[in-house]
Amino acid sequence: MKAIILNEAGGVDNLKFVDIAKPIIKNNEVLVKPISLSINVIDYKVRSNNGALNWILGADRPAIIGWDLSGTIVEVGDAVTDFKIGDAVFGMANFPGKGNAYAEYVAVPSTHLTLKPTNISHQEAASATLAALTAYQALVEKANVKKGDKVLIHAASGGVGHYATQIAKHFGAYVIGTSSAKNREFILQNGADEHIDYTTENFQDIVSDVDFVLDTIGSDTILKSLDITKQGGTIVSITNSNISNEELEKAKSKDINLSFLLVQSSGENMLQLSQLMEKGILKSFVSKIFPFDEMAEAHLYLEKGRTVGKIVVNI
Template sequence: MRAVVQKSFGGPEVLEVAERERPRPLLGEVLVRVHASAVNPADLVVRSGEFPLLGEPPFVLGWDISGVVEETGPGARFRVGDEVYGMPFFPRAANAYAEYVAAPSRQLARKPASLDHVHAAAVPLAALTAWQGLVQAADVRQGDRVLIQRAAGGVGHFAVQIAKARGAHVIATASAARHDFVTGLGADEVVDHRTTDFDRAVRDVDVVFDSLAQGARSLGVLRPGGVLVSLLEQGDPALLARTEAEGKRFAGISVEPDYASLEAIAELIDAGRVRPHVSETFPLEDAAKAHELVATGHVQGKIVLTV
């Protein structure tokens, strides 16, 4: 099978298509013929060696997949021909930039029926991050005031929609050029982070969804009893202590495979309440170009590789 392999840490140029042995599904696993795989910012820091999550190269990057089950191991919960999507193995290697991926069947869910594979592949890591932060950690409810940082990005654009689906009043930060996009997702208020300090413009929110490591500033906008959901400061004991001292709650989150949450997200998608936005697609051979685009930090929604 073809896969995007890197043999050393470095820039996008280290990504190259090579032939690799096709995996075989083990007990409880399925072999997925991958139709599309999304590129996430995490892929870039792993590729560069800045965050050597997968150890030393060679390895294959990627976690998000959407495709069709081609083979099943004993005890797997899908059948050949089922369309599935997911984010298997994270934070261990899933080898998703490839034509085939073998993964535990309980780390995958049925693909939303209303999406093609390109848009389904854009969902798992980003939407699971938003879901696990807003729903499972913060328990966002009807009428809550929720501040979403970087609302036009991969995780952010799902966070806005999930919070709205839960009945929240959503305040989002985004550049002026992204305001129409974010408002279209359902944001009730949008703050231009380039011209306005969010901690001066926003007050009395129930939940801050912080993807910028700005927890200390975010505390000032939370009401007593509010929740700070942080993606990048999970291990900061000083921030945790300060949050608790102010009578607020700290939830440092990562993301993990969870088929039940993927099923709940798929229901929202098929009901028209959440939609993934794909800015651009690239063939597997152009994975380096996809990484270059994500590295600009100005991607609206997601970038997807077609396989």
């Protein structure tokens, strides 16, 4: 089978196409033939940075990266009872760890997948994996966002942000999204109640008494967000695993629950997302689709940092 491997971190030239043997599945796994993959910020960070590559995948080389997939099951492990050959499935595979999604066949634990709704495409399904899981785990499992909460989502036009907006609205929250002015209409049409142009406005001058903040940006976003989060509120960062003592002390002084979230593969959560998508409550916005042999171009496009919604790669 064809796969894309990394022998070391670096530029997109380090993404090497090779022919390797198909994976041999374990008893608890299924073999998926992907139709579509989705790529995320973590993909190019792992590809370009040796520290990130070792952190997520370990030291074994060569490595195959990629975690988001939607496709068809072609083999089923002996202990798997919830799927059969021919099922269309989607999910985030093996994260953190060796996702192996940049390949024509991928071995995936069955507990990381769910059935794809018939009313959505493989491209839409592949998109709603790592990014949608991150949003769901942050808003639902970490923060328990509920009706009437005021929610601030930074970079609300991005992969995680556009799902987080829809999920927060589904649970009845008042949603404020930040982005540049050019994405204002997208954010409002996606369900946000209010938009802030971060290029011309300071969000801390506009909003206050926020129940939940989703930090998808990093830098000084946490410190600024602490100023506008109400006592007893929650801030979840998906970018900063090393929360500073200054940030922790400030959060403690306001009784704010501040934490970093590293998303985890979960078929149970994927089922919740699948049900929302089947009902039309949660929708993927796919901004660009690349063929598999243009994976390098897909990485470069995402790395520009101006992507609205998601980028998909078809195999």
